[in-house]
Amino acid sequence: MPTINYSALPKLDSKFSAFAGNTLSRRRPDTNYVISQLQHYQTQYNKNGLFTDFLVRLEHFGLCLEDVNLLDLAGIVFSKLAKFPTTEEMKEQFLRNGLRVAKKQGDPFHILARIVDLKKLHENSGNNYERFKMLFPEERVLTEIVENFDKSKKRFRTVSKSTSSIDKYKLQLARTKVDIAKKLRRTEAYPRLLEARGIFSELDCPKELKFVERMLSRL
Numbered sequence: 617m618p619t620i621n622y623s624a625l626p627k628l629d630s631k632f633s634a635f636a637g638n639t640l641s642r643r644r645p646d647t648n649y650v651i652s653q654l655q656h657y658q659t660q661y662n663k664n665g666l667f668t669d670f671l672v673r674l675e676h677f678g679l680c681l682e683d684v685n686l687l688d689l690a691g692i693v694f695s696k697l698a699k700f701p702t703t704e705e706m707k708e709q710f711l712r713n714g715l716r717v718a719k720k721q722g723d724p725f726h727i728l729a730r731i732v733d734l735k736k737l738h739e740n741s742g743n744n745y746e747r748f749k750m751l752f753p754e755e756r757v758l759t760e761i762v763e764n765f766d767k768s769k770k771r772f773r774t775v776s777k778s779t780s781s782i783d784k785y786k787l788q789l790a791r792t793k794v795d796i797a798k799k800l801r802r803t804e805a806y807p808r809l810l811e812a813r814g815i816f817s818e819l820d821c822p823k824e825l826k827f828v829e830r831m832l833s834r835l
Contacts, residue, residue, distance in 0.1 A: 620665035628666065629673065632657050636677045640684055650689055654696065671700065675710070682717055691717045691726060698733060704741055711737065724768045725779055728757045751796045758789040783819055790815035794828060802835045809835075 635653055639645045654674070661670035678693035694714035698707055715730035735750040761768045765782045772779055790812040797805035797812070809832050816825040 618663055618665040622666075624660075624664040625666055625669060628657070628660055628664065629669075632673055632677075636673075636680065639677075639689070640680055640686070645686065645689060647689065647692070651692065654693070671697065671702065671706070675713070678713065682713075682720075687717050687721050691721065704737065708734065708737060721771070723771050724757050724761050725772050728754065728761065731757065748796075748799055751792055755789065755792045755796060758785055758792060761785045762789055786815050787819055787821070790819075790821075790824070794824075794831070797831065806832070806835055 635657070639650055658667075658670060658674075661667055674693060674697055678690050678697065681687075681690035681693060691714060694710050694717060697710040698714060702710075711730055711734050715727065715734070718726035718730055731750055731754045735747050735754065738744075738747040738750065762782065762785050765785070769779055793808040793812040797808045800808070809828055813825060813828045813832070816828060
């Protein structure tokens with residue numbers, strides 16, 4: 617762990633505030649420049665043992681970007697924050713911030729990514745109830761993607777990578793339906809299992825198809 621150097625904090629904060637203010641005042645900031653500057657300040661704060669201070673200022677910056685409707689950059693900031701080794705509570709907060717921004721953008725792929733991140737977070741912490749709750753919004757956004765794939769792709773807010781094929785999302789949707797069905801009563805589970813069976817059959821997934829058939833036979 618780096619030695620904490622509190623004497624460096626005022627100067628770092630001043631420089632970061634100037635960078636943030638300059639970015640927020642621009643109508644279309646240069647995304648690559650902003651990303652490079654965030655990496656620079658991350659290094660400087662961390663070098664002085666002030667990483668927690670950096671997290672606080674970075675989250676505030678992300679919220680300010682959201683307030684002035686620079687949503688692409690706000691999403692990048694919250695995604696960056698969620699990747700840092702922090703407490704479970706902080707990570708959930710960062711992910712929910714990112715989910716909120718993705719919803720404002722109307723980007724189903726990033727909405728899905730943040731939902732899956734939250735689901736995994738709860739799974740890793742052993743919070744099965746919260747994990748189960750995340751399956752329902754996951755099912756909804758996957759249904760939207762699958763039913764309106766071309767339209768959804770037009771709302772994909774990144775140029776660094778492309779979406780996966782529609783079959784990947786269909787498979788994920790079917791598996792999500794099965795996960796939900798495991799915890800529901802027969803009347804609610806049955807239609808989801810039928811839909812999952814149809815997808816597994818269409819995609820030629822014999823192992824998954826056999827599993828769903830076995831679940832259906834027990835209802």
